[in-house]
Amino acid sequence: MLKITNLQKTFNPGTVNEKVALKGLDLTLKDGDFVTVIGGNGAGKSTMLNAIAGVWKPDFGTIEIDGVNVTYMPEHKRAQYLGRVFQDPMKGTAPDMEIVENLSIAARRGTKRKLIWGIKKAEREQYKELLATLGLGLETRLTTKVGLLSGGQRQAITLLMASLQRPKLLLLDEHTAALDPKTAAKVLELTDKIVQENELTTLMITHNMRDAIEHGNRLIMMHEGNIVVDVEGEEKKKLTVEDLLGLFAKASGKEFANDRAILS
Amino acid sequence: MYFFNALPGAIAEGLIWGLMAIGVYVSYKILDIADLTVDGSICTGACVCAVLITNGVPAWLSVLIAFAAGALTGVVTGLFHTALGIPSILAGILTQLILYSVNLSILGGKSLQAIDARSNTLLLHMSNNPGAILAAGAIIVVVIICLWLFFYTEVGLTLKSTGDNPDMSRAQGVNVNFNKVLGLAIANGIVALAGALLAQYKGSANINDGRGAIVIGLAAIFIGLSVSMKIKPNFVVSLIGVIGGGIVYYIIYNFVVLLGLKTDYLKMLSAIIVALFLAVPYLKGKYFETQKSKRALAAAAASHAGGDTNA
Numbered sequence: 113m114l115k116i117t118n119l120q121k122t123f124n125p126g127t128v129n130e131k132v133a134l135k136g137l138d139l140t141l142k143d144g145d146f147v148t149v150i151g152g153n154g155a156g157k158s159t160m161l162n163a164i165a166g167v168w169k170p171d172f173g174t175i176e177i178d179g180v181n182v183t184y185m186p187e188h189k190r191a192q193y194l195g196r197v198f199q200d201p202m203k204g205t206a207p208d209m210e211i212v213e214n215l216s217i218a219a220r221r222g223t224k225r226k227l228i229w230g231i232k233k234a235e236r237e238q239y240k241e242l243l244a245t246l247g248l249g250l251e252t253r254l255t256t257k258v259g260l261l262s263g264g265q266r267q268a269i270t271l272l273m274a275s276l277q278r279p280k281l282l283l284l285d286e287h288t289a290a291l292d293p294k295t296a297a298k299v300l301e302l303t304d305k306i307v308q309e310n311e312l313t314t315l316m317i318t319h320n321m322r323d324a325i326e327h328g329n330r331l332i333m334m335h336e337g338n339i340v341v342d343v344e345g346e347e348k349k350k351l352t353v354e355d356l357l358g359l360f361a362k363a364s365g366k367e368f369a370n371d372r373a374i375l376s
Numbered sequence: 377m378y379f380f381n382a383l384p385g386a387i388a389e390g391l392i393w394g395l396m397a398i399g400v401y402v403s404y405k406i407l408d409i410a411d412l413t414v415d416g417s418i419c420t421g422a423c424v425c426a427v428l429i430t431n432g433v434p435a436w437l438s439v440l441i442a443f444a445a446g447a448l449t450g451v452v453t454g455l456f457h458t459a460l461g462i463p464s465i466l467a468g469i470l471t472q473l474i475l476y477s478v479n480l481s482i483l484g485g486k487s488l489q490a491i492d493a494r495s496n497t498l499l500l501h502m503s504n505n506p507g508a509i510l511a512a513g514a515i516i517v518v519v520i521i522c523l524w525l526f527f528y529t530e531v532g533l534t535l536k537s538t539g540d541n542p543d544m545s546r547a548q549g550v551n552v553n554f555n556k557v558l559g560l561a562i563a564n565g566i567v568a569l570a571g572a573l574l575a576q577y578k579g580s581a582n583i584n585d586g587r588g589a590i591v592i593g594l595a596a597i598f599i600g601l602s603v604s605m606k607i608k609p610n611f612v613v614s615l616i617g618v619i620g621g622g623i624v625y626y627i628i629y630n631f632v633v634l635l636g637l638k639t640d641y642l643k644m645l646s647a648i649i650v651a652l653f654l655a656v657p658y659l660k661g662k663y664f665e666t667q668k669s670k671r672a673l674a675a676a677a678a679s680h681a682g683g684d685t686n687a
Contacts, residue, residue, distance in 0.1 A: 187546045188552065218548050230528050
């Protein structure tokens, strides 16, 4: 589904702020894989996700999604393959627009937009049903401006938007990091549900080691722009946080350091 | 008494400037771009219309061509900004300067092109203010209906989201750069349309028409939205509010002239109105912020003192 080959990216090359963010990264995802990504500060997790999404072009290497080379495809074009949820709850939705308007824009991701009515009547009913499945009482607030909602509600809507037009790959960039623990758990639960129902191939960055272990079928740990730990299936299920820290120390020769890492 | 005699004229001119303010609304409020092309494109609209009418083109067709010319100026600014990476404010300033030369050449090197209101059939003219109000009003209704329909189409919705949240728009497959160019084209098309109506109303196009137009547009928007947002914060009501803002602006303008203020100072007055509308919310927020922290400090001091006595 996703094939990254020898991906390299250096920020601010030739300056004192030069930062090698990705060092020849290789990663292949199978159809239906749900991969959690953890790693220390500056390990290259978000850099990798942004490279896949096309926020900027890599210096070297290729990215293929379902056999299509998207390495140099502009961000808005490759959006047809991708569902994205950002760390900042404000980033995934248009605050000054209604919930239904946000959803209708997302439902047309990857299609040629025309000068025809932007929200069909049948759509409203469909959105109502989908919003009801979130269990946040949003199904009665279709015309509410998204900016009036809480961070958790906005992330839930962004998740829904990411999956309305089934993406080939779902990219979640620490999408629960800015939420309080209870809301984060709820959004994670929703994530699992949406991923399972739509059988989505998913790449989820998290700073919570336990979440990384409990969710998905495969776990990768990044360090200094490369993947240093990659476990899946039964082996992943048996992992503990201590195991992970040990694996990290062995692979990197260092203690695990992440300002926001939650170890328990 | 003189004031009431001047009222129909103020309303007619206010309607035209209100229409221009709708163009500014599209760029400033919807696209979130302070587009300074406006000062040039309104003049382009006026010049194109005046020259075409003088050369025997029907007034209605001249107005449509003026709209197209204005849209083109928006495309230029849009491409400066998106394709060449020039900051939007600077892109607008550059186009504005280009347009000064372009407008001069449209006028054939003269600084003024008069339109003979007797030998040409015009859509509106200051000699018939009630008729002018009717004509401008009808055109405004058509423009508002078109915009209202457009912003609920698939394309229109993405134009709104482009200004509201470009990150979200890109993630949803929206070509943000294309939308910015399209939006600036629509905005400046409307502005030039207003310029064309202004030239007919005044019976001439002047190379200096439109200097400070962006400021008048913003003033109309702020005046209008301060009322319409309280009534119902939706698209059509906002646009009607903006038109109302234009009219109020011109009534104030006439009133101030009546009070005997030298017309030389009117541009300064417009700028001060806009500065006030921009500054007041900011200062208000800052004032309440200070009050809040003062209260918090006082509360902390009080609880601290309380703790001491207990100990």
